[in-house]
Amino acid sequence: MTIREFKMPDVGEGLTEAEILKWYVQPGDTVTDGQVVCEVETAKAAVELPIPFDGVVHALLFEEGVTVDVGQVIISVETGPAGGDEAPAGSEAAAPAAPAAAAAPAEEEPVAEGRQPVLVGYGVSTASTKRRPRKAPAAAQNGTAPAAPAVVPAQPAPAAAAPQNGTAYANGNGTAQPTAERPLAKPPVRKLAKDLGIDLAAVVPTGDGGVVTREDVHAAAAAAITPQAPAPAAAPAPVAAVVPAPAETAPAVPATARETRIPVKGVRKVTAQAMVNSAFTAPHVTEFITLDVTRTMKLVQELKEDPDLAGLRINPLLLIAKAVLVAVRRNPEVNASWDEAAQEIVLKHYVNLGIAAATPRGLIVPNIKDAHAKTLAELSTGLSDLVATARDGKTSPADMQNGTLTITNVGVFGVDTGTPILNPGESAILAVGAIKLQPWVHKGKVKPRQVTTLALSFDHRLIDGELGSRFLADIAAVLEHPRRLVTWS
Incomplete structure (x- = not known):
């Protein structure tokens, strides 16, 4: 038998670390090629990792809740003679070790130089020759800890405690922590x-x-x-x-x-870093407009009763998104990005429309790819799928990349509007405030009307005051007179 190692892959094109949320296997379990063995949290999404070979789980190298660098071994698997080529010739990894080794300093064995296992959509990386600590023995392969006196480790235990499945976890100083019998607890x-x-x-x-x-x-x-x-x-x-x-x-x-x-990690850590970079890199300008959206709200109700749209989620955000896409068509220069290295403005001929979504892990901004080319029904489906996936914590890193514009609906929290910070790499973000019944001058008389306030923040390197004002005014004009969704399209 040989031992093959599975390393933490880069599941998000450039990510450097991920937190192990949950293990689906334990030592002694049989795994097959493509079987999901764990769930990890990357910068802004939970991702399930499949193992790329068959075998029996030998050891889990990290506990749930531990943040692991990309490229570190997270699980080792016993494979057959025809198993991988990653174990070096003459390796003693598959041979049982003497029980006394549990209290001895950890030995090191070489990990052969080779190619990181390729997972679908994860890309390929090359692993250089490294040395890793050998797993401490004395753990039963059936995942249960044998009854034995407590073993006092020779070195201070790491911050993360070893699990109760009889597996020894590698600590941060390159030694193995022996397993000791202790109370069972998550x-x-x-x-x-x-x-x-x-x-x-x-x-x-x-x-x-x-x-x-x-x-x-x-x-x-x-x-x-x-x-x-x-x-x-x-x-x-x-x-x-x-x-x-x-x-x-x-x-x-x-x-x-x-x-x-509260430890700053995961979504909160990455969001904080992105917002700081955005705020101090792109010169933000925010403009506001208050408008009467009574006609848009009436159209929402009419569309809900349209049999051709039965089963679709029709709400004000859908028509606001459509209004933004119409305004982009009339002002294409707003849909751009700033290339600092090349000192160029990159004009986008597509719209990947981001929708800010609050999730249990924090705020994320997935985007609807090629939203500009979608019908109203397709846009509704895209919005529903985006929200459902985000709430379930299943948004993939690819869904949050390459956005061009973003909408954040702060009105759902009852606030009038705000001054949103740009999603990094994008040119503009629209904050939508609460829609409230307010007194409004309509046809020369003060009447109760449905009113809201929009706030548009934009990168002043790309969008000057005139362009930004025209873009925001066009969005408002469509929402005030939604027939322009047709006449301006």
């Missing part, structure tokens, strides 16, 4: 216990199979602060609780906590 529960200063070994488990639950930890924390409770290492409650990423369920914050610290 990583978020371990983190909660650490934040509350609770020793899991002293917690009475109530979960299936003797697993410690969140409720068990909270019960232990409550008992620790009661007067009659014993006081072994009774540390005061922390003043700052650390909560997981937005994708996780945040633990309860102690009543005495004065601060909460």
Whole structure:
């Protein structure tokens, strides 16, 4: 048998790291070529990773919740004699190691130079010759930890604790952490216990199979602060609780906590970096216009009753998107990007229309490819698919690349409008405010009308005040008189 290694691929054209959200396999499981083995979170999307060969899972090198650099080995698989060519000749990777090696310094074995396994849509990268720590043995291949006295590692344990499946995980200093018998608990529960200063070994488990639950930890924390409770290492409650990423369920914050610290990673980290780069690279200008959209709202209701559009989601955002596309056709110069390296303006003859979407992992901006060429029905389908995919956390990196213009509908939160920051690489972004019934002068009389405010931010290197004003005015003109969707098309 030989050991083949699967490395974290670049699933987003230039990404440098990804967080392992969930493992779908454990040591001892049989896997086949193309089988999904884990889910990872990249810059702004959750992606399932398939393994590119057959075999039996030998080891998982990282826990759930750990951020891994692209190119690092995340899983090793035992394959047959005809398995891969990545294991070097004479490698001892497939041979069982002596139990005493668990407490000895980790040996190193070479990883043959070769090509990174190719996944569909992930591209190809070349892996240089590296040396990795050998997995510590003494873990049963059936994924259960044998009953044995606790093993004290020779070096300090890494921040991420080893899982309860009997697998040893590589730590950051190039050594292997031996597996020791300890209470069963999921990583978020371990983190909660650490934040509350609770020793899991002293917690009475109530979960299936003797697993410690969140409720068990909270019960232990409550008992620790009661007067009659014993006081072994009774540390005061922390003043700052650390909560997981937005994708996780945040633990309860102690009543005495004065601060909460949230790790900046995943979507929030990448979004923050992108917004800073955009704000301090492109000179932003924002213009506003308040308009009467009563006719557009009436058209929305009429389209909902149109049998030809039955089953489609018809809403104001659909007609706003269509108005933006009509305005782009009348002002094509707004649909451009700035090439700093070449000192050129790149005029786009297509519109990949971005729609800002709030998700549990944070704000993302997927875009509808070639929106300019779509009918109203096709645009409706594209919007529905985009929103559904984003909410499910299944938006792919490709869906968020190469956008040209963006719409952000802040009106759904009840606000009038805002000053949006450009999505990096794009020329303009339109913020749509809440549509409210307001007094409005209509045909010489003050009447209640449906009114909203639009805010257009644009890159002043590409779009001057005149062009930006014309573009925004055209969007408003279409929404005030939606028949122009036909006459101007």
